Amino acid sequence: xxAIAVALALAxxxxxxxxxxxxxxPAAVTAPLLMYASTHHYPPVLQPTTQAAxxxxxxxxxxxxxxxxxxxxxxAQTLGAKRFATLYDDLAxxxxxxxxxxEALEAYTKAIDCNPRADFLHAELAASLLxxxxxxxxxxxxxxxxxxxxxxxxxxxxxxxxDFIDEHWADAIANARIAATMAPNDExxxxxxxxxxxxxxxxxxxxxxxAKRRIAEGWPAPILESLQGKITEEELVEAVSGxxxxxYFQRNILKPLGMNDTSFIFPAEKFDRLVGRAQRQNGGPLxxxxxxxxPKPAAFNGGGGLNSTAPDYIKFxxxxxxxxxxxxxxxxxxxxxxxxxxMNQIGGLGAGKLKSFMPNxxxxxxxHPGFVDKWGLGFLINTTAYPGGRSAGSLAWAGVYNTFYxxxxxxxxxxxxxxxxxxxxxxxxxxxLGDFERAAxxxx
Numbered sequence: 001x002x003a004i005a006v007a008l009a010l011a012x013x014x015x016x017x018x019x020x021x022x023x024x025x026p027a028a029v030t031a032p033l034l035m036y037a038s039t040h041h042y043p044p045v046l047q048p049t050t051q052a053a054x055x056x057x058x059x060x061x062x063x064x065x066x067x068x069x070x071x072x073x074x075x076a077q078t079l080g081a082k083r084f085a086t087l088y089d090d091l092a093x094x095x096x097x098x099x100x101x102x103e104a105l106e107a108y109t110k111a112i113d114c115n116p117r118a119d120f121l122h123a124e125l126a127a128s129l130l131x132x133x134x135x136x137x138x139x140x141x142x143x144x145x146x147x148x149x150x151x152x153x154x155x156x157x158x159x160x161x162x163d164f165i166d167e168h169w170a171d172a173i174a175n176a177r178i179a180a181t182m183a184p185n186d187e188x189x190x191x192x193x194x195x196x197x198x199x200x201x202x203x204x205x206x207x208x209x210x211a212k213r214r215i216a217e218g219w220p221a222p223i224l225e226s227l228q229g230k231i232t233e234e235e236l237v238e239a240v241s242g243x244x245x246x247x248y249f250q251r252n253i254l255k256p257l258g259m260n261d262t263s264f265i266f267p268a269e270k271f272d273r274l275v276g277r278a279q280r281q282n283g284g285p286l287x288x289x290x291x292x293x294x295p296k297p298a299a300f301n302g303g304g305g306l307n308s309t310a311p312d313y314i315k316f317x318x319x320x321x322x323x324x325x326x327x328x329x330x331x332x333x334x335x336x337x338x339x340x341x342x343m344n345q346i347g348g349l350g351a352g353k354l355k356s357f358m359p360n361x362x363x364x365x366x367x368h369p370g371f372v373d374k375w376g377l378g379f380l381i382n383t384t385a386y387p388g389g390r391s392a393g394s395l396a397w398a399g400v401y402n403t404f405y406x407x408x409x410x411x412x413x414x415x416x417x418x419x420x421x422x423x424x425x426x427x428x429x430x431x432x433l434g435d436f437e438r439a440a441x442x443x444x
Contacts, residue, residue: 054094061091075114085115092124101131119145123154130158135165153182160195169203180211189213191220197227233302245300257315257326262308266294277401278421281360286421304399310416317407317414320395342395342409344374344381351375362400362424379407389437402429406437415440 070084078084092107108125115121126141139162145155156179163172176196183189193210200208215221222239225231234245241248246264254262266274271293278286297305319326320341324333333341352373354365367373367380374381379395390396396406402419417436419429 051098054098057094058091061087061094065091070110070114075110076116078114081114085111085118085121088114089121089124092128096124096128096131101128104128105132117148119148119152120154122148123152123158126158127154130161135162138162153179153184153188156182157192160192160199164195164199167202169199172199173203173205177211180213183213186214186216187219190216190224194220194224194227197224201227232299234300237302245302249306253316253332256330256332257319259308259312259315262306262312264300264305264307265296266307268293275418275420279360280421280423280426310418313405313416313418314414317405317416320407321409321412321414341377341379342381342393343376344383345377346375349375352380356423360423362422363426365425367396367398367425367430386437389434389441398424400424402426402433404433411444413440413444 065087068080071078075081075084088107088111092104092111095104095107105125105128108121108128112118112121112125122141122145126138129138129141138158142155142158142162145151156175159175160172160179163169163175173196176192176199180189180192180196183192189211193213193215196211197208215224222231222236226233226236231239237243237245237248243251250263261270274291276291277289279289280286294307319332320338323335323338325331350372352365352367356362356364368382371382371384374383376395378397380397382390382394382396383392385392390406390408391410393410394406394408396404398404400422402421402424403417405414405416407414415437417433419432421429
């Protein structure tokens with residue numbers, strides 16, 4: 001959810017001039033790159049009491065096993081085999097709860113060695129392999145449980161996840177439908193109905209159908225309703241968090257980043273800092289638009305509508321350069337979320353080219369002529385470097401009043417330029433953007 005929330009509002013309709021004392025923060029030239037994301041993991045934070053209890057449980061189990069150790073081989077033929085299997089299973093679950101997946105994997109393997117026909121152990125081992133990213137091995141374990149003839153709800157949830165990873169949409173539809181049907185309660189059933197709906201969309205199904213289970217009255221029903229197009233992004237955020245989009249952004253993104261001049265609601269006391277706008281009609285000269293206090297929006301739009309400043313937006317971009325962190329400690333997004341936002345999510349399709357039907361609002365859009373760009377989760381990604389400018393793989397987007405930014409992850413820098421006139425991608429705006437970008441890289 002945090003990744004989705006940050007990706008939603010990347011376009012501004014108004015720009016607040018920075019106060020005289022405000023300085024744009026320098027681009028983060030020592031930002032971590034993709035290697036950082038692949039080597040840094042942020043497991044769930046446990047309460048100290050929970051952590052201590054799990055460590056105590058692990059110590060107790062290891063002590064019991066050391067007093068009466070199982071044989072190194074053929075544990076299943078030992079008189080106390082089931083007892084050993086139970087101890088290793090408990091040990092594995094404790095490790096798993098501490099996000100120590102390698103240790104959990106070893107313990108589950110030993111548990112299965114002591115009780116190979118315990119079908120639930122194969123599912124638990126498969127889940128541990130899934131957590132470690134060993135998808136082929138995880139699928140092999142699910143197949144072993146299927147061969148035992150004891151398929152259950154947990155197994156079908158694992159199969160569904162593996163089908164999504166491998167993009168086996170027909171199998172994902174079948175397994176998600178079984179998981180939703182077998183779920184022990186309405187909440188879990190609705191959760192797997194979401195997977196079922198998504199799998200059908202990915203498979204190109206025109207009219208997706210749900211399993212015959214009652215939809216939960218509360219969570220996670222709003223997620224399913226959003227996927228079905230029954231509620232808006234804003235309504236989804238409110239249903240999930242109990243906050244409207246403005247409140248959610250302020251609490252989870254803007255305040256932690258120190259973006260104190262950014263809001264959907266323009267404060268009247270900052271009106272003297274509101275930058276004026278201009279409009280070009282039918283290709284003629286720019287005409288100034290009289291300044292007026294932006295009205296409070298009737299609804300908050302995840303696709304745009306924020307008021308901000310260049311220094312504020314640099315803070316957002318630096319957070320992306322730091323793979324989700326504000327400074328050293330505050331985590332806004334996980335590194336894996338930023339990785340997903342920074343990857344091509346549209347396969348062989350192209351992005352960044354739009355035909356305009358309202359030429360006074362926007363000219364035809366082709367931000368990278370002659371090249372095919374891609375779309376991540378919230379960012380336009382250029383696959384080819386700009387001459388004298390951003391690296392291949394940089395992230396970018398823009399606002400309709402010709403506000404542009406890019407985040408050059410390979411070189412660890414970011415930049416934003418905020419003009420305030422229409423139409424969007426006007427030739428003069430694009431010319432200035434190109435000059436600005438080349439100047440930013442000229443002395444690097």
